Amino acid sequence: MTATIRILVVDDSPFMRKSLQKMLEEAPDLRVVATARDGVDALEKIQEHQPDIVTLDIEMPRMDGLTCLKKIMADHPMPVLMVSSLTQEGAQATLDALSIGALDFIPKESSFASMSILQIQHDLQEKVRRLATSPRFHRLPGGAPHPAPPAAAPAPVKPAAAPPVRAAVPAGTSLPATPQADLLVLGSSTGGPKALQDILPALPASLPVPCLIVQHMPSTFTKPFADRLDGLCQVHVKEAEQGEPLKAGTVYIAPGGLHMTYGTRTPKGCIELSSEPMSSLHRPSVDVLFMSVAELFHGQALATILTGMGADGAKGMEQLKRKGAHTLAEAEESCVVYGMPRAAVERGCVDLVAPLPDIAGHIRRHFRI
CATH class of the missing domain: 3.40.50.2300 (Response regulator)
Incomplete structure (x- = not known):
């Protein structure tokens, strides 16, 4: 009962x-x-x-x-x-x-x-x-x-329809170091704003790759959120704009109400924004971003899923993993809601599971910064 x-x-x-x-x-x-x-x-x-x-x-x-x-x-x-x-x-x-x-x-x-x-x-x-x-x-x-405290935290109530976990939580202590990724992509939802506020300020201005982030938020929230993060971070954080070329050391936040995807119209990639697919449960969608990177990006990617309800991002992360991407998910103990990371772990496509306080360190070590 x-x-x-x-x-x-x-x-x-x-x-x-x-x-x-x-x-x-x-x-x-x-x-x-x-x-x-x-x-x-x-x-x-x-x-x-x-x-x-x-x-x-x-x-x-x-x-x-x-x-x-x-x-x-x-x-x-x-x-x-x-x-x-x-x-x-x-x-x-x-x-x-x-x-x-x-x-x-x-x-x-x-x-x-x-x-x-x-x-x-x-x-x-x-x-x-x-x-x-x-x-x-x-x-x-x-x-x-x-x-x-992390050790005493009970497991969240699981939805009735949720399947049993098929894959063991990855037991490694670090991400693969080689080849070093050329692009960082990240998805989050419930609890994500605070998680991102913990992670991004810990990244140095010398971050050698662009970072694309989908955080489920209304359209009026994403620019103030990006501006707030920019004031806290050494990396440059901004709301993504249609067609802009990707730059190393810059973090692009998907605008609320639009999907953000990786584009190939510039030599080093660019931002593409669209209301399609309209059928997506979320707009922006982590899956839509991850799948575009899996399809169009020819370098090495590092994909991360943080706290959030539902399963957005799991299918996209699975596709990225099949293309050789490195993958990281937030551990249950630090999640506000262990939904999105759990869905990715169940698909067996996560290299490393880590609590929120450790995620920035794993990213820094992977990029040797």
């Missing part, structure tokens, strides 16, 4: 509180144990109800969401899902929240009409379900959730 996930909904709008509660409680395993109108109210309700996860609005009176989030992470660490505006200001605040410790966000349209709510219901339920069982947190008997 599936355990019921207990949720606190925090929003200053009575309409939003009721709407989120209704959407969540249509799933039999989700129950809203309380609602709160602002950050002060939320902290009191956390103490009283000990929820498994909090959905948290950003703009609220008395105590805003970011201030509340800081207090939650300091005093009652637990999974938090932000409810975020898709405006430029909302994007910046959401990126702040992810840096502070929120695990993910759901978009909140400014009008949030009934139709918008229906469209995000499934996404909301799945994110709450996955984040509440994240390896990043565990519940002590009779107490609030605390950050889980």
Whole structure:
């Protein structure tokens, strides 16, 4: 029998509180144990109800969401899902929240009409379900959730339809050193913004190859995210633009709403952006990027999959591996959601599995930087 996930909904709008509660409680395993109108109210309700996860609005009176989030992470660490505006200001605040410790966000349209709510219901339920069982947190008997040390982290709840793991987790301690890769490609989703913020600043400006990254994000978020990373990194980080030639030491973030692929219209490769294939579950898609590299790139590639829900990137990584690419996946112990890396491991196409704190080091050693 599936355990019921207990949720606190925090929003200053009575309409939003009721709407989120209704959407969540249509799933039999989700129950809203309380609602709160602002950050002060939320902290009191956390103490009283000990929820498994909090959905948290950003703009609220008395105590805003970011201030509340800081207090939650300091005093009652637990999974938090932000409810975020898709405006430029909302994007910046959401990126702040992810840096502070929120695990993910759901978009909140400014009008949030009934139709918008229906469209995000499934996404909301799945994110709450996955984040509440994240390896990043565990519940002590009779107490609030605390950050889980890696050795004690429980395995996340697996989807019912998931097949058993067919391949053993790679036991190596490093990536193959030769031949050194000529291109670095990387995919991530839930938990990815914080993971990328840990990895990319650890790479030196002398990174000898271009880096192409697909992070599942709305279109209004990817440029502020790239700009923020650029301010933190020695490598140059930017939102990718159609047709631009690839340069060593530059990291290209796929724009939200468009697929990014490797192109051959310039001698050293270029960025291609397109809305096709429209049938893809995600846009941008890690699989679409990886498959384009497998098809068109004739050098050696290093492909990495980080934390995220679902299986995007596993098929593409399998194709890259068949073409001789080196492959790296984030370990379950450090993932916010062990979905995308797990799918790649199950396909038997991963050279090395490593926890997040070790990934930048593996990349540096591979490129001898």
